[in-house]
Amino acid sequence: xxxxxxxxxxxxxxxxxxxxxxxxxxxxxxxxxxxxxxxxxxxxxxxxxxxxxxxxxxxxxxxxxxxxxxxxxxxxxxxxxxxxxxxxxxxxxxxxxxxxxxxxxxxxxxxxxxxxxxxxxxxxxxxxxxxxxxxxxxxxxxxxxxxxxxxxxxxxxxxxxxxxxxxxxxxxxxxxxxxxxxxxxxxxxxxxxxxxxxxxxxxxxxxxxxxxxxxxx
Amino acid sequence: xxxxxxxxxxxxxxxxxxxxxxxxxxxxxxxxxxxxxxxxxxxxxxxxxxxxxxxxxxxxxxxxxxxxxxxxxxxxxxxxxxxxxxxxxxxxxxxxxxxxxxxxxxxxxxxxxxxxxxxxxxxxxxxxxxxxxxxxxxxxxxxxxxxxxxxxxxxxxxxxxxxxxxxxxxxxxxxxxxxxxxxxxxxx
Numbered sequence: 001x002x003x004x005x006x007x008x009x010x011x012x013x014x015x016x017x018x019x020x021x022x023x024x025x026x027x028x029x030x031x032x033x034x035x036x037x038x039x040x041x042x043x044x045x046x047x048x049x050x051x052x053x054x055x056x057x058x059x060x061x062x063x064x065x066x067x068x069x070x071x072x073x074x075x076x077x078x079x080x081x082x083x084x085x086x087x088x089x090x091x092x093x094x095x096x097x098x099x100x101x102x103x104x105x106x107x108x109x110x111x112x113x114x115x116x117x118x119x120x121x122x123x124x125x126x127x128x129x130x131x132x133x134x135x136x137x138x139x140x141x142x143x144x145x146x147x148x149x150x151x152x153x154x155x156x157x158x159x160x161x162x163x164x165x166x167x168x169x170x171x172x173x174x175x176x177x178x179x180x181x182x183x184x185x186x187x188x189x190x191x192x193x194x195x196x197x198x199x200x201x202x203x204x205x206x207x208x209x210x211x212x213x214x215x216x217x
Numbered sequence: 218x219x220x221x222x223x224x225x226x227x228x229x230x231x232x233x234x235x236x237x238x239x240x241x242x243x244x245x246x247x248x249x250x251x252x253x254x255x256x257x258x259x260x261x262x263x264x265x266x267x268x269x270x271x272x273x274x275x276x277x278x279x280x281x282x283x284x285x286x287x288x289x290x291x292x293x294x295x296x297x298x299x300x301x302x303x304x305x306x307x308x309x310x311x312x313x314x315x316x317x318x319x320x321x322x323x324x325x326x327x328x329x330x331x332x333x334x335x336x337x338x339x340x341x342x343x344x345x346x347x348x349x350x351x352x353x354x355x356x357x358x359x360x361x362x363x364x365x366x367x368x369x370x371x372x373x374x375x376x377x378x379x380x381x382x383x384x385x386x387x388x389x390x391x392x393x394x395x396x397x398x399x400x401x402x403x404x405x
Contacts, residue, residue, distance in 0.1 A: 034234065
């Protein structure tokens with residue numbers, strides 16, 4: 001280890017797990033996850049539903065080369081996407097490619113299992129059939145520039161607050177991160193506008209932006 | 218899989234969660250924006266691990282790396298939901314809000330700014346090794362790349378950081394370094 005390593009180690013944000021009470025809470029959260037995940041009547045129905053829908057929904061790909069890109073995205077994201085959206089942007093030195101994957105998952109809180117499953121199925125059909133290619137195609141370089149300016153201003157404010165509070169400032173915004181967030185926001189907004197983001201369902205979106213070639217993993 | 222084997226696997230996952238809950242919380246707290254997000258992400262991580270229990274490696278060390286890999290993916294996901302935080306997770310989030318934040322100085326801020334300028338996959342390796350205490354080999358397993366790839370990235374990241382953190386008054390000497398060859402000598 002040299003001075004550089006030591007400097008980087010000293011820059012690490014606070015480790016929440018070193019606080020005894022937080023660590024105990026974390027273990028309780030683990031216990032709760034286990035109690036929810038262990039086989040029960042509710043859980044069994046949930047798993048059966050997912051299995052059936054997984055077969056019928058398949059993998060939906062949009063955009064140039066999306067089908068070829070999908071396996072890498074699948075490997076990276078850790079869950080099975082129900083929609084894949086890809087878009088290239090003329091930003092940065094060499095341009096950037098953003099890949100987003102999405103899925104709809106049921107949430108069984110404050111709603112009956114049957115109704116959550118019904119709503120999830122409706123939302124899943126919307127996710128797999130909607131023209132996401134057109135949705136993300138509407139993002140322009142001007143949109144990215146504008147969003148980047150807003151995000152940079154927002155993070156500058158947060159950095160000022162962090163300085164006053166002695167906390168860790170947020171990382172810098174980049175055109176790539178903004179482009180990926182714009183794509184995700186477009187997808188979220190379309191869901192909300194269509195009325196599918198409601199009690200009983202939620203949507204997961206994950207993605208990677210701006211990395212190509214060997215380093216893109 | 219027989220019921221007995223399934224139960225044994227479930228018990229292994231429960232132990233894995235219990236043994237690593239605090240470390241996973243620290244890991245997530247360094248990758249999300251707010252303490253409440255860390256609490257949410259912790260719950261999401263455990264639930265995601267249960268969903269993918271069939272992918273949990275049998276080897277305990279590999280299982281631990283797998284769990285952090287799950288946490289890393291959860292931290293990088295964006296989620297919007299109508300009602301997802303349960304009472305326990307909310308209480309954890311509230312408690313985390315009360316903890317004293319790390320005090321920063323100019324040097325710390327310079328280091329954090331430099332890390333944020335790295336390509337994301339290089340920054341993640343730096344954090345895994347120097348913040349979270351994993352070896353480069355373990356970090357490679359968590360991010361799902363070959364060991365040689367991780368070593369090369371890690372070495373490139375350190376070179377970048379050294380350049381970014383260099384004293385501005387220092388003479389600008391550019392040296393071409395054979396990255397992969399030097400990476401082979403990194404010891405972790």
